[in-house]
Amino acid sequence: MTDAITVSGLRKTFGRTVALDGLDLAVREGEVHGFLGPNGAGKSTTIRVLLGLLRADAGTATVLGRDPWRDATDLHRLLAYVPGDVVLWPSLSGGETIDLLGRLRGGVDEARRRRLVERFELDETKKGKAYSKGNRQKVALVAALASDVPLLVLDEPTAGLDPLMEEVFQSELTALRDDGRTVLLSSHILSEVERACDRVSIVRAGRIVDSGSLAELRHLTRTRVRAVLARPVDPATARAWPGVHDVTVDGAEVRCSVEADHLGALVADLGGRGVTGLTVQPPTLEELFLARYQGTDADTAEREAQPA
Amino acid sequence: MTAATAPTGSLARGVPLSTRLTGFWSVFRLAARRDRILVPASVLGLVLFSVGSAQATLALYPTDAAASSGLATVITNPSIVAMYGPVPAQTADAFAVLKTVMLGAFLTSVLALVVVRRHTRTEEDEGRLELLGSGVVGRWAPLTAATALAAAAVVLAAVLSGAGLAALGMDQAGSASFAVAWLTAGLATVGVSAVVVQLASTTRGAAGLGFGFLGAMYALRAMADSADPGTVTHALGWLSPLGWAGRVEAYGADRQWVLLLGVIALLGGLAVALAVLDRRDLGAGVIPARSGPRRAGRLLAGPGSLVVRQARGTIVGWGVGMVLGGVLVGSLLGAVGQMASDPGIRDVLESLGGTIGTLEDVYVATEIHFVAAAVAAAGIALVLRLVGAERSGLGEVVLATPTGRTRWFAAHVGLPVVLSAVLMALLGAVVGLVGPTVTPDAPGFDPSLAATVAALPAVWLVIGVAALLAGALPRFAPLTWGVLLVTFVVAEVGPLADLPGWLLDLSPFSHLSPLPAGAFEPLPAVVMTLVAAVLCGAGALAYRRRDVA
Numbered sequence: 018m019t020d021a022i023t024v025s026g027l028r029k030t031f032g033r034t035v036a037l038d039g040l041d042l043a044v045r046e047g048e049v050h051g052f053l054g055p056n057g058a059g060k061s062t063t064i065r066v067l068l069g070l071l072r073a074d075a076g077t078a079t080v081l082g083r084d085p086w087r088d089a090t091d092l093h094r095l096l097a098y099v100p101g102d103v104v105l106w107p108s109l110s111g112g113e114t115i116d117l118l119g120r121l122r123g124g125v126d127e128a129r130r131r132r133l134v135e136r137f138e139l140d141e142t143k144k145g146k147a148y149s150k151g152n153r154q155k156v157a158l159v160a161a162l163a164s165d166v167p168l169l170v171l172d173e174p175t176a177g178l179d180p181l182m183e184e185v186f187q188s189e190l191t192a193l194r195d196d197g198r199t200v201l202l203s204s205h206i207l208s209e210v211e212r213a214c215d216r217v218s219i220v221r222a223g224r225i226v227d228s229g230s231l232a233e234l235r236h237l238t239r240t241r242v243r244a245v246l247a248r249p250v251d252p253a254t255a256r257a258w259p260g261v262h263d264v265t266v267d268g269a270e271v272r273c274s275v276e277a278d279h280l281g282a283l284v285a286d287l288g289g290r291g292v293t294g295l296t297v298q299p300p301t302l303e304e305l306f307l308a309r310y311q312g313t314d315a316d317t318a319e320r321e322a323q324p325a
Numbered sequence: 326m327t328a329a330t331a332p333t334g335s336l337a338r339g340v341p342l343s344t345r346l347t348g349f350w351s352v353f354r355l356a357a358r359r360d361r362i363l364v365p366a367s368v369l370g371l372v373l374f375s376v377g378s379a380q381a382t383l384a385l386y387p388t389d390a391a392a393s394s395g396l397a398t399v400i401t402n403p404s405i406v407a408m409y410g411p412v413p414a415q416t417a418d419a420f421a422v423l424k425t426v427m428l429g430a431f432l433t434s435v436l437a438l439v440v441v442r443r444h445t446r447t448e449e450d451e452g453r454l455e456l457l458g459s460g461v462v463g464r465w466a467p468l469t470a471a472t473a474l475a476a477a478a479v480v481l482a483a484v485l486s487g488a489g490l491a492a493l494g495m496d497q498a499g500s501a502s503f504a505v506a507w508l509t510a511g512l513a514t515v516g517v518s519a520v521v522v523q524l525a526s527t528t529r530g531a532a533g534l535g536f537g538f539l540g541a542m543y544a545l546r547a548m549a550d551s552a553d554p555g556t557v558t559h560a561l562g563w564l565s566p567l568g569w570a571g572r573v574e575a576y577g578a579d580r581q582w583v584l585l586l587g588v589i590a591l592l593g594g595l596a597v598a599l600a601v602l603d604r605r606d607l608g609a610g611v612i613p614a615r616s617g618p619r620r621a622g623r624l625l626a627g628p629g630s631l632v633v634r635q636a637r638g639t640i641v642g643w644g645v646g647m648v649l650g651g652v653l654v655g656s657l658l659g660a661v662g663q664m665a666s667d668p669g670i671r672d673v674l675e676s677l678g679g680t681i682g683t684l685e686d687v688y689v690a691t692e693i694h695f696v697a698a699a700v701a702a703a704g705i706a707l708v709l710r711l712v713g714a715e716r717s718g719l720g721e722v723v724l725a726t727p728t729g730r731t732r733w734f735a736a737h738v739g740l741p742v743v744l745s746a747v748l749m750a751l752l753g754a755v756v757g758l759v760g761p762t763v764t765p766d767a768p769g770f771d772p773s774l775a776a777t778v779a780a781l782p783a784v785w786l787v788i789g790v791a792a793l794l795a796g797a798l799p800r801f802a803p804l805t806w807g808v809l810l811v812t813f814v815v816a817e818v819g820p821l822a823d824l825p826g827w828l829l830d831l832s833p834f835s836h837l838s839p840l841p842a843g844a845f846e847p848l849p850a851v852v853m854t855l856v857a858a859v860l861c862g863a864g865a866l867a868y869r870r871r872d873v874a
Binding site for chain 1: 331450526527529616617618619620621622624625627628631634635717718719721722723724726727728730746757830871872873874
């Protein structure tokens with residue numbers, strides 16, 4: 018599979034603020050790629066460089082085989098963009114805005130436009146000023162999703178949507194992937210990324226700190242296990258289990274976290290003690306995320322995720 | 326508890342004054358902090374305008390006798406009165422402020438409107454007032470703070486100007502009356518602006534209503550002042566705040582009690598505005614926002630048509646304004662012709678603007694300079710929408726489509742370039758059609774059209790400055806307003822004030838041919854047009870090279 022977006026060593030500073038500090042990113046063709054990071058990590062700056070709105074100070078970026086700064090116009094024929102903070106022309110109605118953006122991009126798919134307006138329950142007659150944040154977002158989403166382009170760049174697209182509309186967005190995202198299109202989805206809403214994305218990149222302070230499929234990322238993080246045993250284990254023994262951490266023993270119940278490679282051995286050992294109840298919970302994206310933000314150790318992430 | 330059973334809306338009416346004004350000083354300080362350049366610079370400009378112009382005129386007409394020979398027939402000339410308001414007395418002092426009383430009252434009113442709007446409807450429109458209003462800030466605090474700041478700016482401009490005139494050795498009571506004239510118009514406009522920003526539900530709508538009101542008031546008093554005293558038409562002038570400024574008659578009748586009208590208008594306007602404010606929702610106006618069509622018309626398809634569509638109101642408004650202005654200028658040409666061919670009048674008219682030709686020609690040339698400056702201002706506002714779009718994030722939306730930067734830039738600069746040509750031609754055509762029906766001495770269709778069109782290079786040059794700054798240094802683009810003000814004042818007042826030649830040469834308005842009477846000088850026109858083109862081109866190149874967002 019070829020890469021739709023390749024970024025290496027990207028640097029961008031605004032005055033003394035370093036927004037991007039040697040960022041690398043690879044988005045494969047036909048995948049939905051999650052671009053994760055908290056506010057101010059450099060997500061929007063990266064996207065603006067990829068759109069050719071900002072010029073990088075150093076490093077290279079290639080989008081669909083083009084230099085986004087030099088070939089911006091040409092590149093923009095092949096992509097649709099939803100900005101993180103959607104602003105609309107105050108005097109244009111939502112329908113007019115969708116048509117205008119479609120025409121600027123070289124045409125929209127009429128049938129898809131109709132379907133999207135219906136699914137997102139959008140009132141197209143309101144003027145830009147009268148829309149709420151969520152409805153502005155819907156206008157931009159309909160305009161982007163209805164256009165026939167191979168690449169979609171979505172910057173926190175669901176920030177203002179209610180749960181029902183988020184559901185609609187998720188199913189549209191799946192449809193896009195089935196259609197073979199590439200999506201770069203920037204977000205700090207982890208559940209959204211977890212459901213929709215094939216691969217994720219986690220950005221922190223202008224650098225990518227981790228990148229890969231969710232399975233790959235999970236592999237590096239511990240699974241949480243909670244078991245109720247017929248023959249309780251004593252805490253010292255439990256702490257000696259290889260690859261097991263954060264052990265608490267509370268009567269018949271034992272809770273711990275275990276490295277992916279040692280999960281099998283642990284389950285076998287627990288089986289020998291007569292398991293009467295067992296929950297095994299793979300790390301959530303929150304835990305992956307926090308692990309990469311709070312330090313290198315997953316212990317920290319756990320403490321954050323489940324305060325005593 | 327009775328309060329608990331009352332609906333929350335009516336509960337608000339029982340709120341004590343101190344609670345409604347909570348946070349007044351914080352909001353006032355915030356507004357003053359944001360206007361720390363705008364207000365002092367505008368006040369300084371207005372003071373320099375009044376005092377500098379008076380000093381220059383006094384140097385030319387130092388004695389009452391000299392002034393009275395110059396003023397003798399001006400007093401009865403409706404076209405001068407229509408432009409500058411009534412002439413209160415045939416003295417050197419009165420002549421020294423002839424040009425600045427009315428024009429200054431108008432500019433002070435514009436400042437008042439701009440300041441009130443900036444801190445009320447604009448803040449609300451852009452969502453910042455919501456943030457502020459959710460804090461410990463009373464419902465009345467933002468409006469009253471904006472009103473107080475605007476009133477303070479008006480008081481500063483008026484009082485400092487009056488003091489400056491007195492310092493020149495002019496009559497003390499007259500100088501106080503001069504301040505009263507500006508104060509009356511300015512304070513009344515503060516009151517009107519407070520209402521206007523409640524009525525319109527958008528920033529742009531408020532500007533349209535506000536400037537439309539000022540234009541209408543100027544036209545009303547122009548009509549009233551040029552009518553004979555005692556007639557109903559003349560009495561109508563008392564309905565216009567700008568009419569009040571003229572009827573103070575500084576250095577003549579010195580009717581300082583007129584200030585009461587201004588104060589009443591201010592307090593009345595504020596009371597109405599606060600009453601509306603208590604009854605409306607945040608973000609809403611009295612004039613409701615309408616809904617729009619489901620689908621875009623076929624014409625709305627590219628950056629050019631988008632920019633034109635956004636400017637639709639501006640284009641129509643200016644077009645109507647040009648037709649009305651042309652009718653006014655053209656119909657007053659008859660009055661100019663009724664004047665005796667007194668050389669004194671010539672001196673006056675020449676000092677006011679023109680240099681060559683019949684009185685009608687000089688009068689038309691003077692008016693064209695004013696209109697050209699106004700059209701340049703419209704042009705600046707249109708170019709600055711490029712910067713506005715960038716700031717709001719709309720520029721990013723368009724530039725992420727296949728629309729190239731050059732096209733987006735060209736759409737914003739091309740519209741004012743073309744529109745200014747259309748507007749000036751429209752003015753020339755209307756003056757050329759209306760004038761000859763009033764007097765055979767009026768310049769005909771062709772000379773009038775040529776005269777207005779010949780002023781375009783100066784307009785384009787100003788647009789070019791705006792384009793360069795918008796392209797290269799968007800943060801500094803609003804400086805173009807200052808460039809326009811300074812170059813226009815230099816060209817208008819400069820020859821009287823003995824400003825150095827090189828300074829005059831820097832103003833594009835100094836290089837306009839004295840049409841319709843004189844000969845058209847192609848060289849300055851061509852050079853200015855070329856410079857304008859180079860400025861636009863440089864702006865476009867810079868815009869391609871810099872970060873957008």
